[in-house]
Amino acid sequence: MFDLSKKNEFKSWRQYLHQIPELAFQENQTAEFIADKLTEFGLQVHRGLGKTGVVATLSSGNSHKKIALRADMDGLPIQEKNSFSHKSRHANTMHACGHDGHSAMLLAAAQYLAGHKKFNGTVYFIFQPAEEGRAGAKSMIDDGLFEKFPADSVFGMHNFPDIPVGHFAVKSGAMMASFDCFEITLTGQATHAAMPHLGNDVIVVAAQVINTLQTIVSRTLDPAHPAVVSITQIHAGNTWNALPETALLRGTFRCFDAVVKTTITEKIQHLVHAVSASFGINAEIAFNPENPGYPVTFNSEEETALALKAAIAVVGEQCVNQNPTPSMGSEDFAFMLQKKPGCYLWIGNGASENSCLLHNPHYDFNDEILSVGAAYWVKLVETVLKELA
Structure with a gap:
């Protein structure tokens, strides 16, 4: 779906975002970069929900169906210990959870969908602040996210170390605690x-x-x-x-x-x-003195079936774990799933060797999966919003 030149472009976005990590509700430079790209792609862009959130709208055809895709933007208060050229420029702040990659994958999908429009309906691209313990999803919802952008369903994705590259994991019911x-x-x-x-x-x-x-x-x-x-x-x-x-x-x-x-x-x-x-x-x-706590991340059955169909179309049935063990980690995407039916799935980030685990100072997102994740987003949109015959 994406040629080599596009892969290099996605990689450059991701590595730039990795260099400018920003903490919860401070993602101003990150949001500006994302909003500029979305505008360049020709999408309608709205800023300010949840303080620094970005939402872009793309429509095609005449269907009233609407789907929302969400990526998180914030970094963590961790001093990066990597030495590669794209390491964090900000002291005691780094992308140790892959939110830079999540944003880059959703940007890549937005670029492709804007250029091809092989779907019938409306897509909302949600770039959310403050996932790491500050409930940015709830802040966006409280600011009127789903009133301003009335999606029928909402979908999220997170990278997962030790799931192989080119693999997904998803199930209906509880995914995160x-x-x-x-x-x-x-x-x-x-x-x-x-x-x-x-x-x-x-x-x-x-x-x-x-x-x-x-x-x-x-x-x-x-x-x-x-x-x-x-x-x-x-x-x-x-x-x-x-x-x-x-x-x-x-x-x-x-x-x-x-x-x-x-x-x-x-x-x-x-x-x-x-x-x-x-x-x-x-x-x-x-x-919960500093945040509201997070509910269980619970996938609805129908939307999980659609996500599964899209994932299988991208990587093949043998590369999709359809019964993963739920994680004791948590996700504020759960707030969105309380408001709308939807699905949250994991994309393999490859081996966690050399301490490359989430929330680890040596972590780095695997750029090899950028196109895989973007392709999943595109296939999901084309599956949910079937193009006109």
Whole structure:
């Protein structure tokens, strides 16, 4: 579908985007580049939804059917450790999740579809900010995304290391877990480290809380219901010879079921307060203090069948895993799937050797899959919006 010269063009877009990563709701340079390209292709471009979001519209024929395709744009607060020429120019910020590649693939599809228009209906190309923990999808929806661009269905795609190049994975139902985070503040009596009996040691209590929270999954939940509870941050003290007054713990939990989510929430509250009280420590708990949490990424059956048909047309049935194990990672594309039927699938990024995993400082998107992903988007549009006979 795409000749070598186009592949090189897509690669140049992707590598440029990799050099200018921007954090959530700060994707101004990225959005400008994307909007300029879409305008160059002849699409109608709208900017500003979700602060930095870009949505482009392309129509052909006389059908009223409408499909939305979504790519994410934001980078991560990670210092890149790669040494290649297209490494990040921005300190402590990099594209460690492939959003540069996602944007480039959708741009490539937009360019092709604008030039060929072998479909009947309307395509909305959504370039979304702030996927990484800040719910940019929800922000765009709250700003009127689907009122201004009333798609019948919505589709998303994410690269996945250790799925081979030229392969896809997709299924109906849950693809990605829900995401919630929590913050625990423990407050005790500070004292000299040589006289712990005169105070209440919040660090010891923090250790007890961490160990106790690990029993939620192993001893409270049905083993048939996948879930994970992880403490990801501990902050306490600032000197060698004093026990601090406060300790701050932050963490996350993931699952695929609303009842399980409620159980985990209630158990965190109960166990933290019980452990803290037994040591005379005060505990305060806040859930999702900086974001709304993400729901389960749940694919609708009919739209998954259409995505599967398009993926098979591009790479062959033998290269599509139709029953992948759902990931405990999460995606704010789930908010879009709560509003519209749709499908989220994974495209193989190749081996993760040399620590090339998602959210790793050595990660880089595989440019060999740019045309594969773009071809999937094009085939999906042509499948959903069948051209006139």
